[in-house]
Amino acid sequence: MIFSEQTYQFMYTALQEAEKALDNNEVPIGAIVVKDEKIIGKGFNQVEKLKDPTAHAEMIALTAAANHLNNWRLEDCSIYVTLEPCIMCTGALLASRVSDLYFAAFDPKFGACGSLYNLAEDAKTNHKLKVYTGIYADESRDLLKRFFSQIRK
Numbered sequence: 461m462i463f464s465e466q467t468y469q470f471m472y473t474a475l476q477e478a479e480k481a482l483d484n485n486e487v488p489i490g491a492i493v494v495k496d497e498k499i500i501g502k503g504f505n506q507v508e509k510l511k512d513p514t515a516h517a518e519m520i521a522l523t524a525a526a527n528h529l530n531n532w533r534l535e536d537c538s539i540y541v542t543l544e545p546c547i548m549c550t551g552a553l554l555a556s557r558v559s560d561l562y563f564a565a566f567d568p569k570f571g572a573c574g575s576l577y578n579l580a581e582d583a584k585t586n587h588k589l590k591v592y593t594g595i596y597a598d599e600s601r602d603l604l605k606r607f608f609s610q611i612r613k
Contacts, residue, residue, distance in 0.1 A: 463562075463595055467540075470494055471562060471595040474540040477504040477517060478603050484509060488603040491517040491541040493525035493534065493558070500537070501525030517541065518549035522556055534558050542600040544571035544593075550579045554587050561589045564600035 470492060477490025481504035493501035503520025507513060518541055526532050538560035539553060545563065550572040553561060566575045573580040573591050580589040 463592070466497065467562065467592075468595060470499070470538075470540045471542075471564060473499065473502070474517075474542050475564070475596055475599055475603070477502055477521075478542045478600065481505040481517070482603055482607055488607050489517040489541065489543045491521040491539060493521050493537050493539050495525070495529070495534070495537045500528040514548065516546070516549050518545055519552060522552055522558075526556065532556060538562065540595075542596070543567050543604070544573050544575055546570040547572040547577065547579065550577075550589075553589055554579065554585055557587055558589060560592065562592045562595055564593075564595055565597040565604070566593065 474490040474492050478488040481490060482488035486505040486508055490504045492499050501521040501524030503517045503524060505517050506515040506520060518539065525534055525537060534556040537558050539558050541563045543563060543565050544567040545553060561573060561580060568575050580591050
């Protein structure tokens with residue numbers, strides 16, 4: 461699928477967030493939230509730094525966006541993430557009413573938007589996410605491989 465240049469730019473910004481995580485010895489995942497073509501929230505994994513199992517990139521970006529809007533409802537917002545969200549993060553995306561999810565690479569071990577589960581489009585929930593995948597997938601996987609090869613040394 462071909463995306464707009466702006467979509468690639470937004471995912472590139474999410475990749476830059478993932479690089480911040482890598483620089484901080486965190487699993488390199490980054491996320492940004494966009495509304496009206498403007499970035500309103502950014503985040504990268506900070507689980508180790510904050511000693512918080514919920515400090516995933518998506519959760520931090522969602523919190524930043526909600527604070528920016530002064531509203532937990534993130535309707536008409538899109539999120540760009542370098543790796544397929546897990547169950548927790550997908551639940552937060554659904555609960556916050558995010559409209560569109562763009563993610564780079566699938567996560568066959570924890571993914572909840574097509575890999576292990578597909579909560580994003582589950583008919584049982586009252587909200588659905590439009591899901592788009594594959595933007596900078598190789599770059600995202602390369603960051604993850606680099607991180608895991610470093611910690612295995």
